[in-house]
Amino acid sequence: MSLTLLAAVSIVLMADASPDPDISGGSSEINSAVEDPSPTLLPGLLYPRESESREVKSLDGMWDFLVSPAGHALKGYKEAWYADELSKAGKVMQMPVPSSYNDITTSRELRDHVGAVWYERTFFVPASWREQRVFVRFGSVNYLAQVVTISVQNSTKADVYRLPIGIRTLEWTNTSLLINDRIVYLRGFGRHEDSALRGRGLDLVTMTRDYELLQWVGANAYRTSHYPYSDEVLDMADRLGFLIIDECPSVDTENFSPTLLQRHKDSLSELIRRDKNRPSVIMWSIANEPRTQLPEAENYFKEVAHHTKTLDPSRPITIAIARGSSEDKAGQFLDIISFNRYNSWYQNTGRLDMIIERVVSEAESWHHKYNKPVLMSEYGADTMPGLHELPNYVWSEEYQAEVLSKHFEAFDRLRMRGYFIGEFIWNFADFRTAQTYTRVGGNKKGIFTRDRQPKMAAHLVRRRYHSLNVELDGTELPSDLENYVTFYYSRRSEL
Structure with a gap:
């Protein structure tokens, strides 16, 4: 029976x-x-x-x-x-x-x-x-x-568990991040676990498509903005060799209190507990855009940083900071400075001519203040797929491409200064948000649509990232990176 x-x-x-x-x-x-x-x-x-x-x-x-x-x-x-x-x-x-x-x-x-x-x-x-x-x-x-x-009575029978592992070294200085003794330059995205119908629910089809697109575009990294991603997603990052900035769920943190501090520490304890053995995880992000200019922020983030580094001293910590370097009080406790800034979008809309100088000067100010590596963790512009304007105009695909291109020029100037270690576009794909007059069906800053089709900017980013791969990692350009135009144009592209 x-x-x-x-x-x-x-x-x-x-x-x-x-x-x-x-x-x-x-x-x-x-x-x-x-x-x-x-x-x-x-x-x-x-x-x-x-x-x-x-x-x-x-x-x-x-x-x-x-x-x-x-x-x-x-x-x-x-x-x-x-x-x-x-x-x-x-x-x-x-x-x-x-x-x-x-x-x-x-x-x-x-x-x-x-x-x-x-x-x-x-x-x-x-x-x-x-x-x-x-x-x-x-x-x-x-x-x-x-x-x-229901409760189930547990037993003490012998158990077998197989844990995939990867072995690599990770170090950082006041100018560089090194993996296996090689300086690494990060290029990728902020992302969201979001897709049509599934929302934030795990969808293996979307996950697979996302990694296909990340490889197609030539990225080597992304940030799990603004929460821990599913195990399945990070398993794939481990297998494919992507570099992950693992972020805890702390967004716009303010009104600092002992209760909030304890919850913040608990969330980091749980994140590190789960992901500490993952070779893909190279950095902990302990907050996104907190109010680091407030007087209480100094002791608060001193505690959070101390807690994180005590649990895991083997990885650097960062915060995606949205405040200016002159007013920030948290960067002193970090290993790497990450900053979010939307030049020519939320500030000086349409002024593409201001991007390069502003990005370079802000990165320089962060490094001068803290003498630590610097990366740009968010930048971009909303874009309606199919909207074209010549000359470019805000919300058009041409405008998004030009915004990114100006940032690329700024990043190359910064790379020559020796302390700039990464660039992360916001966002990988369009995603749903709460209703507001500044959103057209959600946040449209993705270089891919919410159903994972490329906008004009995706092809520009692909040329950028694969060119960096050739320069920095010695890879070969994809054969389909450029369409044939003329013999003269093709020869110049090769040179």
Whole structure:
């Protein structure tokens, strides 16, 4: 007689639009790093892989889905929706997992919903799992999540786990980043885990296409803006040899408080715990565009930097800084300075003639102040695919290409100065944002559309990155980099 176990998993996701009073209230004094001299190293976190002793069962598929009423985010907890079938709490719909529920339906309310939602799935547990140690893992859960599931008695049987590894050395000086004793120049993108319909849900088809395009365009690096990416995405980076700036979920950080500081440290502990063994990860980004000009920022980021470097002294740390070098108070604690600036877009719109001098002078000011390597972590311009203007005009494909080209000239001047180590376009592909009059269907700064087709600028970037590959790494140019024009033009291109 065989025994079949039936299990149910309920999960509630919470993305609260209202500020947490403990986080966003008035500023509180942040104590110095002596309070946290030795952060506790978390145990290793292994990605599920099958072996002789391990079996993986996917729960991907259609789940029951229910939205908590607007203004009543805790209704499900108070009424204990998890104690019975979710369908008894209200009219459920079927929602694919993984996916982004905001991108699936035709409902305006669900597209714009920020708050609690509930997922439920009932599944059969194999009889072979009896008295085995069982883990339930949710790989695409974001924001605040709480899981309710049955408990399973664990066993102590012998276990086999195979972890792919890569071996490389990583060093940095006040001017350079070195991998295997070779100076590295980073060229790539800021990205988002985002695509049509799937949203931020893991999509292996989109992931594969993205890596194909990254190789096609000649990039060697990207930043996981602005959160840890899925294990599957980073597994592919490990295999293909991309260089990753791994970023924790800290965006526009301000209103510094002890509660926020602890949550910030916890997020970095979890990130390092998961990704510390990945050869692709060469740098930790501990925040994106925080308010580093504020007086409280100095002690706050002193603590965050100390915490990160105590957990992992083998990798440099950075912040994508949006404030000016003269007012910044966090760069002193970093190993590498990264800065975001949108010349001729958010500042001096249309003034392409100002880009080169402004980029060069700002990078110079960062290096002069901190005597550390500098890279540009964000720059670009929004572009509507198919919009052409001659002469170029903002939002046109010609304008985006010219903005990037001017930056390329600035970067080459900076490379000659010996401390500039990388360029990251914002963004790899267009992505969805909240509705606002400055967005046309989302952020359009990608050199690829949201469905991963190239804009005019993608071909320019491809020529740039592959030319750098030839210059710096000794590779060969792709045979299809240029279309044939005339014999004279082709000979000049070769020279």
